[in-house]
Amino acid sequence: MECHVYYEGDDDPDKCTARRLEKFDKATLYRSMGQVPYGIVLNPHAEQALSPADADDGLGTLVALDCSWESAEAASFKMRGIHRALPFLVAANPINYGRPFQLTTVEALAGAACILGDWELAEDILEPFRWGETFLTLNEEPLRRYSECADSSEVVAVQDDYLADEE
Numbered sequence: 001m002e003c004h005v006y007y008e009g010d011d012d013p014d015k016c017t018a019r020r021l022e023k024f025d026k027a028t029l030y031r032s033m034g035q036v037p038y039g040i041v042l043n044p045h046a047e048q049a050l051s052p053a054d055a056d057d058g059l060g061t062l063v064a065l066d067c068s069w070e071s072a073e074a075a076s077f078k079m080r081g082i083h084r085a086l087p088f089l090v091a092a093n094p095i096n097y098g099r100p101f102q103l104t105t106v107e108a109l110a111g112a113a114c115i116l117g118d119w120e121l122a123e124d125i126l127e128p129f130r131w132g133e134t135f136l137t138l139n140e141e142p143l144r145r146y147s148e149c150a151d152s153s154e155v156v157a158v159q160d161d162y163l164a165d166e167e
């Protein structure tokens, strides 16, 4: 599986996880939307949750949009592919630690890789980040459970357990 990122460039470059992924040769960044390959587009506004059933349709390609959360509105996700939202997972990065759903680009790519069964890729891309391993530790149980689901509706049912705990 490969990681691709449309890079908007409107976020703090020093904290940008996509730039760090590029620096360590773990993802390809694109400044032009037309160049982004077809794949599974990680889109928090998507109607359907990512599940292992998507593995074959994504052609081995994960796509994220790296931009500030202010500009991550639904209309910004114009990349070609299958748009999927990630189910309940919590951030491990110091800015949003413990917060669900609002993940950094690398956390989103790593979470998606685990759900699709590629744990090795997840460990590899998180490696350049001090808090990378913590993301997998914090989310170990939900990620394992999501990766055992047959489809999106099962993923949503598992997610409901974690949302109920949050209330």
Ligand SMILES: C[S@@+](CC[C@H](N)C(=O)[O-])C[C@H]1O[C@@H](n2cnc3c(N)ncnc32)[C@H](O)[C@@H]1O
Pocket (backbone or CB within 6 Å): 011, 015, 016, 017, 018, 042, 043, 044, 045, 063, 064, 065, 066, 067, 068, 069, 072, 084, 085, 086, 087, 101, 102, 103, 104, 105, 106, 108
């Ligand atoms: C809005 S950007 C913020 C990037 C941040 N500036 C960084 O340095 O990583 C995060 C991207 O990760 C993906 N992402 C994050 N949380 C997600 C979720 N809950 N569902 C789907 N994709 C998500 C999306 O592609 C989103 O645009």
